[in-house]
Structure formats: C-alpha cells, structure tokens
Amino acid sequence: MRRRLVHLDLKGAAPRAQYLEQVLPLLRTLGATGLLLEYEDTFPYTGSLELLQAPHAYSPVELRALLSRAREQGLDVVPLVQSFGHMEVYYLGEGEESQQWLQQEGNTPEKLYLSHIKAVATCLASSYPMVTPIVWDDMLRGMSEAALAESGVPQLVQPMIWDYAADIDVEGKVQLIEKYRRCGFSKVWFASAFKGATGVNQSLTLIGHHLRNQLEWLHVARRSPADVLEGIALTGWQRYDHFSVLCELLPVAIPSLAVCLQALKNGGYSEQVKENVENLLGMSNLEIDTYMSTCVGTFPGNTIFTLVTEVSFYLKSSVDELLERNRYVTGWFSPYHRRRKIIHPIIMHHFQPDAVSLLSKWNAVVQDLTVAMEQVFHSCAIEEWMEENVHPTLQKLQQVVDDLDEAIKAQN
Known part of the structure; x- marks a missing residue:
C-alpha cells in the first residue's frame, strides 16, 4: 500500500x-x-x-x-x-x-x-x-x-x-x-x-x-x-x-x-x-x-472522544433505569399521576434526589462536551449532533423533574 x-x-x-x-x-x-x-x-x-x-x-x-x-x-x-x-x-x-x-x-x-x-x-x-x-x-x-x-x-x-x-x-x-x-x-x-x-x-x-x-x-x-x-x-x-x-x-x-x-x-x-x-x-x-x-488520550479532539463515549454508553441507559425500571417512578409517578399532579409525600423522597442528581450530572457532561465541540465544529454541527443524540433523552428526564416540581407545588 x-x-x-x-x-x-x-x-x-x-x-x-x-x-x-x-x-x-x-x-x-x-x-x-x-x-x-x-x-x-x-x-x-x-x-x-x-x-x-x-x-x-x-x-x-x-x-x-x-x-x-x-x-x-x-x-x-x-x-x-x-x-x-x-x-x-x-x-x-x-x-x-x-x-x-x-x-x-x-x-x-x-x-x-x-x-x-x-x-x-x-x-x-x-x-x-x-x-x-x-x-x-x-x-x-x-x-x-x-x-x-x-x-x-x-x-x-x-x-x-x-x-x-x-x-x-x-x-x-x-x-x-x-x-x-x-x-x-x-x-x-x-x-x-x-x-x-x-x-x-x-x-x-x-x-x-x-x-x-x-x-x-x-x-x-x-x-x-x-x-x-x-x-x-x-x-x-x-x-x-x-x-x-x-x-x-x-x-x-x-x-x-x-x-x-x-x-x-x-x-x-x-x-x-x-x-x-x-x-x-x-x-x-x-x-x-x-x-x-x-481512557483519556492526548490526540486532537480526545475530549470529544471521551465525552461522546460516555454519553453514548450511559445517558439513555441511566435515564431509562430511573424512569422505566425504578419501582417508585413506575408505580407512584406514572404518566397518570404526572398529568394529575399527584405525588405521595413519603414515596417522593425515594426518587426525587436521584432524578435531580442525574439531571445535574448529565447537564454538566453535556456542557463540557459542548465546550469541547465548539473548539472543533461550527454551531450547526453541534446543534444537529445534540438534537440527535442528547436532547430526546435529556428532555425526557427534565420533563419528569419539572412534573415532580409541579406536583409538589400543587400538593402544597
């Protein structure tokens, strides 16, 4: 060759x-x-x-x-x-x-x-x-x-x-x-x-x-x-x-x-x-x-490589684990409960901290990835990649946290 x-x-x-x-x-x-x-x-x-x-x-x-x-x-x-x-x-x-x-x-x-x-x-x-x-x-x-x-x-x-x-x-x-x-x-x-x-x-x-x-x-x-x-x-x-x-x-x-x-x-x-x-x-x-x-490398764009790997492997799986396999969410904060702003005050403490923590963690990762991508790509490419690979899952998690806040306010 x-x-x-x-x-x-x-x-x-x-x-x-x-x-x-x-x-x-x-x-x-x-x-x-x-x-x-x-x-x-x-x-x-x-x-x-x-x-x-x-x-x-x-x-x-x-x-x-x-x-x-x-x-x-x-x-x-x-x-x-x-x-x-x-x-x-x-x-x-x-x-x-x-x-x-x-x-x-x-x-x-x-x-x-x-x-x-x-x-x-x-x-x-x-x-x-x-x-x-x-x-x-x-x-x-x-x-x-x-x-x-x-x-x-x-x-x-x-x-x-x-x-x-x-x-x-x-x-x-x-x-x-x-x-x-x-x-x-x-x-x-x-x-x-x-x-x-x-x-x-x-x-x-x-x-x-x-x-x-x-x-x-x-x-x-x-x-x-x-x-x-x-x-x-x-x-x-x-x-x-x-x-x-x-x-x-x-x-x-x-x-x-x-x-x-x-x-x-x-x-x-x-x-x-x-x-x-x-x-x-x-x-x-x-x-x-x-x-x-x-493992982190030293080649140009290595931060993007590392963070994209983390997002691709763990973002959807971690959110699905919370929203679809956590018994407190599926049993006490289902779509039925969310639409009617119903939340059990004791059960809430079993998953609210986890949801808020998970959202905070992924927002930080995505922010780091955005900063790294801005060094390499134009905004149109970043926007497209995020809309395809991040936003659908992250918005789903954000919506649950927002619904939880609304349900707590309604209850109070």
Whole structure:
C-alpha cells in the first residue's frame, strides 16, 4: 500500500480549519501519505457557483493555509469532486432524453454511462494533462469487458474499488482486478473505511470492524500484481448522503483511523502495532473489539472522544433505569399521576434526589462536551449532533423533574 489517502468527508460536521491543521501532523506520523478531500458545500465557491457554498464554508485564506500545511507534512491532496460518479447514477436511463437515446439501435445504459465518463475525462485531460481522474467503480463492476475495452475509458481514468465490509470477497476482488487489467486499466485503487460504514446514525466507531476491513484489503493486495495497485483510500464518511443524519464525528474515529493506518503501513496488526498506536495517541489502553475505550488520550479532539463515549454508553441507559425500571417512578409517578399532579409525600423522597442528581450530572457532561465541540465544529454541527443524540433523552428526564416540581407545588 504505497499510497495511503485519508478521506475527509466535509458534507457534515466539517471541522474548523484550525482543527484539521492540528490533525495533519498526526496523520503523517501514523502513516498517511495524502488526503482525499471531499469538499462538497464547504469549498469557497465564487461567481455563479457561490450559491453552492454553505454558511460555514472554508474561506480562501483558510483553505490555502490548510493545503500549505498538508504540503509541509508531505501529504498529497486529492480533491473529491461530486460529479457523475456519485450523483444518482443508479437511475441512469430513466430520464426522457435518455430513454429516447436508448431506443436507438446499439445503445445501452453501459454506453450512456461510459460516453459521459469519457467526455469528462477527455475534457480534463486537455486542460490538465498531468492529472489522472479516479472514479468509484460502482457502475464499472458489472459491465462487460468488451464494453469497457471499446469505450476508451480505461486509458483515461483509474477505478477505485471500494468495499467496507469486515469479510470482503477476496477472491472476487482479485478476479475483478484481473478483469480491469484485461480491459486496459493500468492502475487501480482500493477504498476501505475507518468510520462511517457500520450504521447510518452510528455515534461510536467499532475499531475491530474497520481493522478487519484493512486486513482483508491487505490479502487482496498480496494476491494482486505489484505494479497494478496505485494506493488505498481510507474513507471516513460523515453522512451516508447529503440528507442523512450524522454518523461518527471525526475526533471520535481518530483511534480507529490510527489503528487502520498503522496496520496498512506495517502490513498487518500485532501487539507492537497496538502499542505504537497507544503511544502516538497518548492512550494507556485502546479497546479494539468493543466500543469502550474510556481512557483519556492526548490526540486532537480526545475530549470529544471521551465525552461522546460516555454519553453514548450511559445517558439513555441511566435515564431509562430511573424512569422505566425504578419501582417508585413506575408505580407512584406514572404518566397518570404526572398529568394529575399527584405525588405521595413519603414515596417522593425515594426518587426525587436521584432524578435531580442525574439531571445535574448529565447537564454538566453535556456542557463540557459542548465546550469541547465548539473548539472543533461550527454551531450547526453541534446543534444537529445534540438534537440527535442528547436532547430526546435529556428532555425526557427534565420533563419528569419539572412534573415532580409541579406536583409538589400543587400538593402544597
């Protein structure tokens, strides 16, 4: 794996530029050789494209500084630009104009796709002859060798073969690489995942899954011709698409990224690799096969990692324990009692202190997490994460405490 690109998905919870600059030296130390930057609406578009810009988009000054910092660290930067590859291509051929084109003899959806890819790649080559486009291989996999070879596309682009599973079909991938070589592709890329691939609303990163994914890709690499593999991109999806909820925040996934990079750099995983990761992250013990690593590290964003872990593990479970499994709450302060402001004056003392204490504790944790997140994210990302992962449970607890106060006042 000569080239190891870390994918930064900026279409959700895009980190502040200052935070990314702090992370770059760590990525290089861990074994990254470059970045795959998916700007989406965070790019500082101007002119007619300015309407694509999000309110929290990076400024030209911030972006130049970030790219300069990447160069200083010896990191290549590959921009991931949304184009034909990831925009609704599965429905290709269903539009009216496409339907008319497909009715002509010899025309197929395969040819329609390949003709567009060829046109874009040819245009790019004429303006930037030293740049070779990389395309996700979703639509290429099932195409016939004849269609691919005849299109001329293999001479213009390099396919990125992606699979984020912990048990990928190694033999199938080896055969796919051989197929691409026969069609004329000179190089291929792999795409693994260090986060954002195990659940659309995942909040914690299961390191073991992503580690096994890297190890599977190493198996594929060992069974492939040495001259065909250009590199691997470790994807870190922030959303499954632009309109889905957030999955794991980047600081939460740094330990997973560290393990994955070190495994690829060292050609496998061992106790020595684990020790290297712990030393580089400043963590005394890193859990690989569970979500639970509560020890505090020294890497950028480690406070977010620690507090998000605490919230994800204990917030809902602790509130549910009080409100749904405490006999005094379920038996003497049920929804029926709460609506009518009925409370037994003796029973009340069995759970009111616990409810108030629990609310106070979680309010303090959430406040600490908010402060930590403000150093890394813009307010829109913090607001979204809190509404999805904190507010539903915390508001439920707050409402019970408020109802308890109302019932006591009514009784008095």
